[in-house]
Amino acid sequence: MAKELFGTDGIRGVAGEYPLDPATIFAFGAALGREAMGTGEILVGADTRESSPWIAELVAGGLERSGARVRYAGVVTTPGIAYLTRTGPFVAGVMISASHNPYQDNGIKVFTHSGFKLPDAEEHAIEQEIFRLRERGVAPAPAKIAVDEGLDRQYLEYLVSTSSVRFDGVTLAMDCGNGAASLLGPCLFRRLGADVKELFSAPDGRNINLDCGALHVERLRDAVLAHGADFGVAFDGDADRAIFVAASGKIVDGDAVLLAAARAMKAAGHLPGDTVVATVMSNLGLERALERERIRMTRTPVGDKYVLEEMVRLGAALGGEQSGHLIFREYATTGDGLLTALRLFEIARRAGVGLDELTADLEVYPQRLVNVRVREKKGLTELPSVAREIRLVEEAFAGTGRVLVRFSGTEPLARVMVEGPDLEQVESFSLRIAEAIRREMGA
Numbered sequence: 001m002a003k004e005l006f007g008t009d010g011i012r013g014v015a016g017e018y019p020l021d022p023a024t025i026f027a028f029g030a031a032l033g034r035e036a037m038g039t040g041e042i043l044v045g046a047d048t049r050e051s052s053p054w055i056a057e058l059v060a061g062g063l064e065r066s067g068a069r070v071r072y073a074g075v076v077t078t079p080g081i082a083y084l085t086r087t088g089p090f091v092a093g094v095m096i097s098a099s100h101n102p103y104q105d106n107g108i109k110v111f112t113h114s115g116f117k118l119p120d121a122e123e124h125a126i127e128q129e130i131f132r133l134r135e136r137g138v139a140p141a142p143a144k145i146a147v148d149e150g151l152d153r154q155y156l157e158y159l160v161s162t163s164s165v166r167f168d169g170v171t172l173a174m175d176c177g178n179g180a181a182s183l184l185g186p187c188l189f190r191r192l193g194a195d196v197k198e199l200f201s202a203p204d205g206r207n208i209n210l211d212c213g214a215l216h217v218e219r220l221r222d223a224v225l226a227h228g229a230d231f232g233v234a235f236d237g238d239a240d241r242a243i244f245v246a247a248s249g250k251i252v253d254g255d256a257v258l259l260a261a262a263r264a265m266k267a268a269g270h271l272p273g274d275t276v277v278a279t280v281m282s283n284l285g286l287e288r289a290l291e292r293e294r295i296r297m298t299r300t301p302v303g304d305k306y307v308l309e310e311m312v313r314l315g316a317a318l319g320g321e322q323s324g325h326l327i328f329r330e331y332a333t334t335g336d337g338l339l340t341a342l343r344l345f346e347i348a349r350r351a352g353v354g355l356d357e358l359t360a361d362l363e364v365y366p367q368r369l370v371n372v373r374v375r376e377k378k379g380l381t382e383l384p385s386v387a388r389e390i391r392l393v394e395e396a397f398a399g400t401g402r403v404l405v406r407f408s409g410t411e412p413l414a415r416v417m418v419e420g421p422d423l424e425q426v427e428s429f430s431l432r433i434a435e436a437i438r439r440e441m442g443a
Contacts, residue, residue: 008303008409012107015051026140029062031129040091045073050205057142074147077239079336086115097238115333168193177213179237241324242337246355277319367419
């Protein structure tokens with residue numbers, strides 16, 4: 001049951017162009033409202049992109065066409081929408097965001113009342129209704145929506161309530177990515193006593209993720225060193241991921257956070273089955289470090305949606321991605337950058353150490369990710385030359401490294417990931433496979 005509009009994290013594209021053109025956005029709202037049977041309220045939130053308000057109005061218009069009532073949270077984080085949806089009177093929640101993408105892009109993510117992202121089957125059903133409405137030529141009619149100012153504060157109060165540690169005397173450098181965390185992030189940690197040095201917390205609609213945030217931590221590292229900060233944290237545009245900087249300037253990614261959190265949770269008796277869920281992108285070094293702690297790591301496809309599904313299946317309490325999406329199942333149903341920062345800084349404070357010491361024994365294997373723009377997405381079995389290169393690389397590694405080739409769920413890209421003990425070998429192997437893909441189906 002292949003999906004055409006929904007990728008690994010909702011619908012995403014260039015704002016104003018299909019599938020984020022007004023007709024399709026409005027049809028999405030109408031289709032979701034119909035799927036929800038027109039009953040109850042549906043929550044809508046957005047990040048700081050200039051396109052987010054008009055997309056939210058079109059979604060709301062479609063929802064109201066199907067009889068659903070809409071409440072608008074305004075600018076809020078994706079995990080904030082997930083939390084409010086599962087704790088409030090909402091049958092579903094919609095987040096308007098393209099996460100870490102540039103401002104020209106946008107996207108639509110959907111949560112059920114459980115706080116989980118939509119199952120694939122429901123996404124497929126909504127797609128079919130969208131196509132039906134488009135074929136009928138239903139005219140888009142945006143709705144006027146006012147921001148409910150109290151909703152983001154409910155989420156903030158919840159985050160504060162989960163913390164048993166204060167951060168008085170802590171200097172924290174925080175890169176908000178000019179995104180959804182720009183108000184909530186600094187406010188949260190100041191409430192808990194930290195001296196917050198803000199970076200990139202002045203969104204103008206076009207500067208979200210622009211040389212800042214979780215994908216661009218260079219300026220954050222500079223700020224940590226300049227201020228002598230104890231910790232640094234960077235969020236992406238919708239704040240469902242976080243990347244950290246230690247006092248030394250060392251980058252601490254999602255794999256390192258998984259190791260620190262798993263160790264602390266096991267010691268506290270809060271790691272059921274001594275199991276952590278990660279994805280195929282997590283480094284071999286993490287797997288080896290967890291093995292030393294007698295913690296099992298199981299892998300899923302990329303996407304916190306799939307991490308969560310596996311966590312539920314196994315009864316696991318901790319899972320996440322190298323990119324900084326971490327799920328603490330006791331507190332949330334999705335990756336949450338603000339919550340991850342709280343948990344990690346608490347672990348460090350209780351241990352009386354910094355992030356350098358917490359993650360010192362994580363030996364990161366050299367890993368290279370090469371993106372190849374493709375004109376179409378074919379199965380690798382249809383591309384003998386690509387399959388041959390992958391097989392040759394795997395034989396050369398002889399079990400000491402990994403090869404992963406997959407297609408992006410949101411962009412026309414083939415992603416080639418190679419990791420192993422030798423950097424030069426890893427770089428050579430990744431380029432060989434990427435070139436084979438480029439010859440076969442490069443754009």
